[in-house]
Structures are given as structure tokens and as C-alpha cells.
Amino acid sequence: MRIITSAAAMQKLALQWKRTGVKIGFVPTMGYLHAGHLSLVKRARQAVGKNGKVVVSIYVNPTQFAPTEDLSKYPRDLKRDLKLCREAGADAVFTPGDAEMYPGKTEGNYSTYVIEENLGCVMEGASRPMHFRGVTTVVAKLFNLVLPDVSVFGQKDFQQAAIIQRMVKDLNFPLKIVVAPTLRERDGLAMSSRNKYLAGDLRRQATVLWCAIQIAKSIVEKSKSVSAADLKVDLKKLIEIEPDAKLDYVEFFNPETLQPVAQVKRGTQMALAVFVGKTRLIDNSQL
Numbered sequence: 001m002r003i004i005t006s007a008a009a010m011q012k013l014a015l016q017w018k019r020t021g022v023k024i025g026f027v028p029t030m031g032y033l034h035a036g037h038l039s040l041v042k043r044a045r046q047a048v049g050k051n052g053k054v055v056v057s058i059y060v061n062p063t064q065f066a067p068t069e070d071l072s073k074y075p076r077d078l079k080r081d082l083k084l085c086r087e088a089g090a091d092a093v094f095t096p097g098d099a100e101m102y103p104g105k106t107e108g109n110y111s112t113y114v115i116e117e118n119l120g121c122v123m124e125g126a127s128r129p130m131h132f133r134g135v136t137t138v139v140a141k142l143f144n145l146v147l148p149d150v151s152v153f154g155q156k157d158f159q160q161a162a163i164i165q166r167m168v169k170d171l172n173f174p175l176k177i178v179v180a181p182t183l184r185e186r187d188g189l190a191m192s193s194r195n196k197y198l199a200g201d202l203r204r205q206a207t208v209l210w211c212a213i214q215i216a217k218s219i220v221e222k223s224k225s226v227s228a229a230d231l232k233v234d235l236k237k238l239i240e241i242e243p244d245a246k247l248d249y250v251e252f253f254n255p256e257t258l259q260p261v262a263q264v265k266r267g268t269q270m271a272l273a274v275f276v277g278k279t280r281l282i283d284n285s286q287l
Contacts, residue, residue, distance in 0.1 A: 005095055057094040
């Protein structure tokens, strides 16, 4: 397995592979890998076959964090991540630094960003302004360096995956996006690098996100249509019964357009963000 830190070296290797007809599968991550990430690596391998190449990037992207968010505290363990990538069958791991990804930024000489103007205005985009500008920019740059035929994203970040799919379509990137199912712990908590922050009873309280999803599903299954406003009120009460849980948002929306709906029925997509202590967790599901 190759470990590459230079943007130029990554692009050079990718071009060499492309010239010989090798298909490239790509999994972008911010590291501190868990089983969910490794399932994406396996999906990438399935997509390109045994003769293809699978690249994993590990880069904590600063432009998608607000000044008040956890960039400096985001969990990192590169040695462990490299071991997991090797065991999962990755052919290369791209681990650039900020100077490679944003050359000249510290001197004020970087000013180009990729902005999606529709799907990113709601939910995470409303709660975390500028977040998706950072996501689309770094993913576009990674696509230009890795040159993948297929890139795999997790469904846990439903809105992010939708925005990346729109970007790929709108900007004519020659690749396919695969969205893989969310992997969960035995108690339903969606796997996330941020779960590391959940000490003591916070870990138990974090299952309230999955509980809220299950209750919403149950309510929708019993009724043909439910008021989104009423359901939001009920779920907020449920979530905030936990002493350290605070709802950021819960939304019910069309999975194609990401636009909110007034009435919730089967097929509606649900997404929520909850602070458990100081840790912000997200989850989603189709109802």
C-alpha cells in the first residue's frame, strides 16, 4: 500500500493508472476510521474489481469547520488508520497537509471555492453556514487529484451525498457516486468518528437519535399522513428528556429535492442533529 502526501504525486500516480486503463475507486475521509469507513473501502473494491485501484484520502479539511467547531479537537490517529486501510485492501492512502490542499492560503493567496446554491441551504447548511462550501471545494479538489471512476460516500451524511451528486452532475465530473448504507452499533447509534467524545452516560444518551427515528417510523406507519410541525414538537420533547441532549434540528423532506414537507408520510426522509453534551451528532432515515 502506497502512502502519498503530495498533491502532485497523487495526481501523477492517478494519471499513470488511467493511461493503462486501470479503474480507480475512491473513499474520501477525515480519518479516525471505523467499520463504517471500512465498508466504503470494500464497496469501492467491489466497484473497480480486483484489477482496479482503491484510494482512501485522510484529511481533516479546515474549510468545512466554523471557528467555534471542533477542528483542533477532531480525533486523529494516522498510524491506526493506515493499518486499517492496509487490512481493508486499499492500494493507496492520500494524506495531504493544508499547504498541499490550499496552497498560499495562509498568505491570503487562495480564493477559489466551489459552491452549491440549492441543496445546501437547509438543515446542515442552515445550522452550519459555509460548511458545505468547504465540503464541495475539498471534494472537487480531491476528485481532480485522485481522478476516480467511482467514489463512495456514506448515507449517514445524506445531505452531503446529495450535494456531491449534484456537483458531479452540474460540473460534469466523469465519475460515478455510490452511496452506501449507514452502519450502526448494536444499540442503533450510527457509527461516527465523533462517537469517541461520548464518555460515560453520554454514550447511552446518544441512542436517542435512533430512538427518535424509530418512533417517527412507528407513527408514520400507523397513519397515512402526519403533520411535520406536530411531529417535530413531539420528537423534541422525546429527545430532550435526556439530560444532556439538545435538539439542533429535525427535518422531514423530499429525498430528491431536500425541500421540507408539511405532511409526513411513508417515503419521506427524516434527518436530525442533536448535541449530546458538547458533541453534535447527525442521523437520518427514510420513513
